[in-house]
Amino acid sequence: MSVRRHPFAAGVSLLVLLFLWLPLIGVAVNSFNQQTIMAGWGGFTTHWYGLALHDQNVRTGLETTLYIAIASALLSLAIAVSGALWWRRASPKARAVYDGLIYARIILPEVVSATALFFLFLKIHFTLGLTAIVIGHTVWNSAYAAIIVQARMAGLDPALEEAAADLGATPWRTFRRVTFAALLPAIIAAGLLAFTFSFDDVVTSVFLQGASNTPLPVVILGMIRFRITPEINAIGLLVMLFTVTLMSVAVLIYATAGSLGRSGRRGNMLDIYRGR
Amino acid sequence: MTDSAVDINGVEKRFGDLVAVRNLDLRIERGEFFSIIGPSGCGKTTTLRMIAGFEEPTAGRISVGGRDMTGVRPYRRPVNTVFQSYALFPHLDVFENVAFGLREAKVAKAEVRTRVDEAVALVQLQGRERARPRQLSGGQQQRVALARALVNRPEVLLLDEPLGALDLKLRTDMQTQLKDLQRSVGVTFCYVTHDQGEAFSMSDRVAVMNHGLLEQVGTPEEIYHRPASSFVADFVGTANRFAGRVESVQADRYSVAIDGVGLRTAGGPAGLTAGTPVLVLVRPENLQLDGVSDEGRADLDARVVDTAFLGAERTVRLQSPRLGELTATARGSGRAPDPESRVRLSWSDDDAWLIPAAGPDAG
Amino acid sequence: MDGDQGGLTIERVTAPPPAAPRGRRIDPSRYARLALLAPTLAITLVCFVVPLALIALYSFGSVNQVDFNVFFGWTTGNYRAFTSSLYLHTLARSVVLSVSTTLACAVIGFTFAYFISRQSPRAQRLLLVAVIVPFWTSFIVRTYSWVDLLQNLGPIDRFARALGLHGHIDILYTQYSIGIGILYSYLPLMILPIYVSLERIDPALFDAAEDLGATPWRQFRRVVLPMAVPGLIAGVIIVGVPALGEYVIPEVLGGGKTLMAGNILADQFLQTGNYPFGSALAVSIMVVLMVLLFLLRRAQPAADPQ
Numbered sequence: 014m015s016v017r018r019h020p021f022a023a024g025v026s027l028l029v030l031l032f033l034w035l036p037l038i039g040v041a042v043n044s045f046n047q048q049t050i051m052a053g054w055g056g057f058t059t060h061w062y063g064l065a066l067h068d069q070n071v072r073t074g075l076e077t078t079l080y081i082a083i084a085s086a087l088l089s090l091a092i093a094v095s096g097a098l099w100w101r102r103a104s105p106k107a108r109a110v111y112d113g114l115i116y117a118r119i120i121l122p123e124v125v126s127a128t129a130l131f132f133l134f135l136k137i138h139f140t141l142g143l144t145a146i147v148i149g150h151t152v153w154n155s156a157y158a159a160i161i162v163q164a165r166m167a168g169l170d171p172a173l174e175e176a177a178a179d180l181g182a183t184p185w186r187t188f189r190r191v192t193f194a195a196l197l198p199a200i201i202a203a204g205l206l207a208f209t210f211s212f213d214d215v216v217t218s219v220f221l222q223g224a225s226n227t228p229l230p231v232v233i234l235g236m237i238r239f240r241i242t243p244e245i246n247a248i249g250l251l252v253m254l255f256t257v258t259l260m261s262v263a264v265l266i267y268a269t270a271g272s273l274g275r276s277g278r279r280g281n282m283l284d285i286y287r288g289r
Numbered sequence: 290m291t292d293s294a295v296d297i298n299g300v301e302k303r304f305g306d307l308v309a310v311r312n313l314d315l316r317i318e319r320g321e322f323f324s325i326i327g328p329s330g331c332g333k334t335t336t337l338r339m340i341a342g343f344e345e346p347t348a349g350r351i352s353v354g355g356r357d358m359t360g361v362r363p364y365r366r367p368v369n370t371v372f373q374s375y376a377l378f379p380h381l382d383v384f385e386n387v388a389f390g391l392r393e394a395k396v397a398k399a400e401v402r403t404r405v406d407e408a409v410a411l412v413q414l415q416g417r418e419r420a421r422p423r424q425l426s427g428g429q430q431q432r433v434a435l436a437r438a439l440v441n442r443p444e445v446l447l448l449d450e451p452l453g454a455l456d457l458k459l460r461t462d463m464q465t466q467l468k469d470l471q472r473s474v475g476v477t478f479c480y481v482t483h484d485q486g487e488a489f490s491m492s493d494r495v496a497v498m499n500h501g502l503l504e505q506v507g508t509p510e511e512i513y514h515r516p517a518s519s520f521v522a523d524f525v526g527t528a529n530r531f532a533g534r535v536e537s538v539q540a541d542r543y544s545v546a547i548d549g550v551g552l553r554t555a556g557g558p559a560g561l562t563a564g565t566p567v568l569v570l571v572r573p574e575n576l577q578l579d580g581v582s583d584e585g586r587a588d589l590d591a592r593v594v595d596t597a598f599l600g601a602e603r604t605v606r607l608q609s610p611r612l613g614e615l616t617a618t619a620r621g622s623g624r625a626p627d628p629e630s631r632v633r634l635s636w637s638d639d640d641a642w643l644i645p646a647a648g649p650d651a652g
Numbered sequence: 653m654d655g656d657q658g659g660l661t662i663e664r665v666t667a668p669p670p671a672a673p674r675g676r677r678i679d680p681s682r683y684a685r686l687a688l689l690a691p692t693l694a695i696t697l698v699c700f701v702v703p704l705a706l707i708a709l710y711s712f713g714s715v716n717q718v719d720f721n722v723f724f725g726w727t728t729g730n731y732r733a734f735t736s737s738l739y740l741h742t743l744a745r746s747v748v749l750s751v752s753t754t755l756a757c758a759v760i761g762f763t764f765a766y767f768i769s770r771q772s773p774r775a776q777r778l779l780l781v782a783v784i785v786p787f788w789t790s791f792i793v794r795t796y797s798w799v800d801l802l803q804n805l806g807p808i809d810r811f812a813r814a815l816g817l818h819g820h821i822d823i824l825y826t827q828y829s830i831g832i833g834i835l836y837s838y839l840p841l842m843i844l845p846i847y848v849s850l851e852r853i854d855p856a857l858f859d860a861a862e863d864l865g866a867t868p869w870r871q872f873r874r875v876v877l878p879m880a881v882p883g884l885i886a887g888v889i890i891v892g893v894p895a896l897g898e899y900v901i902p903e904v905l906g907g908g909k910t911l912m913a914g915n916i917l918a919d920q921f922l923q924t925g926n927y928p929f930g931s932a933l934a935v936s937i938m939v940v941l942m943v944l945l946f947l948l949r950r951a952q953p954a955a956d957p958q
Contacts, residue, residue: 036797099688122897129703249793376860390864
């Protein structure tokens, strides 16, 4: 019915869906393609996966990336949760400044914040490497995590905590059983998102890696620059499946988390769409 | 035919298997304040939406101002609606909300200005022209919605529970204002509500619907005092009912044998024949309570169960050995009858009304 | 308390226990609150504000071309260097590319978002997932996937040849492939906020507009379009700003030949070591961003959300 009523929009939408999905399907198909130059179908093979999984650069890259992503996710959560707890009791003016800085951190093109941080580290003789990358990712990740945690915090009815106190819970028990419990879905979702962003990041890592091991996305970038082989498609498909799984889990946790009392509302898939 | 504002002929509306409105015939006269009342799901809003053109009847025909509206899209109909949620455009200020329809009708700029000013003045919102809807109170938003519809000078103004979202005090004020407004502009109003008090206080005529069927059309007095069915009697107030049987017909009145009471007379719809099982209705305020019953007709004795003070009046719940549980209202200023005390009941035959006992809505 | 035994007993019975300091019990103390803010403060000031201030400062400095030592000299030479033919071309391309891809995103994104918002709730959910999932896949792989598609003898080239188009499609490693890459990566970021603002429109508003004489096209013009403006603005910000500073997409789809401002900026820091010039570029991107935000914020009240 709607298709008939909006033929133009329907046509455009079909093209958009093709546009969004064809490249990914291409990667998936080519990762099983025997033909090396990928100019046609040369038969089915899993050869490239074997090659990818045994590539030493890829394996070290993966290890490095996992280390960075986990460290940055944890650090970001600590910053975001403590910030959200502060935010709750802050004056409107202080909140505005805090929110403004969070949005600034998110919206500034990554290449600018990464070069600035690179320059600072250079000036203060801070050795570039994994720690530098973790810090660089955390600037962005903690801002994003803060938004997610804060959104849920804002929906938390203070009456719930008053009820807990009224029922005899000490402040610490109240925090654990009510506040933290209510924030938990947002914390998990934010952690997973931070992890995924870190796992996927190229720009900050390029600037801050120094002489350390190269994270996986930068390894891939290098491979693309060097020569395109179907091996990249195999790595690409695996990486895509991994990130899609993580993001889906994050969204599911966030979206299915219950409401938070009076002013609360259910989470929504759209609350945590991704901005780079 | 030419005089009616809205003419609904044999209209039926189905949504899949659900019949929302069945076999509806209704005529709304020019310049009258007409209300459609009924419980939720009775088809009143569907009827209104069919007049507005948001729904097309599955069968039957609707005319507005003598013109057949079949297949005419809402934006071509000479009617305007005040929506239950007001549906004010949040991105437009009060002036532009009110001017919306005029701009669609390509009315000249200067005329838009004067007509919007008039409409805004009519609903007493001068000075708020540049406010956004969300900056207004519920009552003010309601008045903007009213002005936005009236400014187009529709042949019929459709109002879908427009006071539903307001609190009680404001609602009562708005009822008076709406009635005055309708008198002064002379536009036909078709008002849908589930609140019979609201409909009675404003309307010239009222239609009562239930389960998609029209139960009765009449003036508020007719509906209240001479209900056509047990459903109508209950929907517009409380009714004591006594089972009985028509004994004989005398001119426009009936002689009726009431179980446990005896022979009385009562008014009723034409065409009932002797022997028809009926219910005799007596409104609580028509039930007289007399102090103590020391003698006489034991069958009209009752025991006071409970009283409730409501201010102007007082409700008395009674238990009668023969007539079962009854409700009476008494003036609030008198002394309340003591619970468990015995009273004597009576009513004037003029205040009794018959409805046929058998029927889909009986009981 | 009179000290006498009986009085004390009465006192204990009648007087309420000392009122718990309610406010203090729930509110952490001042210092505790500052401690909560400290991590955020540290990362924001040390790793964001200070570095940006630093490059703002250095953008007015100059560099010794021999030993690469930076010294201050309050010169605007770094900004004037933009106009040299070496960079002007790339900077102009950056602006043109980011503006045109943002516009294309807005038009296509609006059409698609509008289409989604008119579907049944079930279909809406399905379509949203179809938009979001590609977006969740690895950024680098997503970008790279276009190399496969656009390369010589790749699927698109073959399709064009099969259609008998004159010559063949050879746009890989040009500004067109960069444009496609940006459009591809950022389109979902445009669709989602527009969809959100469209989905918020109370359906009764369509009835109201229709009731007031608006034809379907006029309903679209006077209700849908103005109410989508907040979403459009949000989309333009989150697409246009990163697009202007894009680094990876030109790197992959420009093949190292066709570059944008982000790549020049990166080169100044990673390769040529001309930090003051690089800083000037970074500051300029920030200034453009701030102007854009300011203008869009000014546009906002006209199209107030909710």
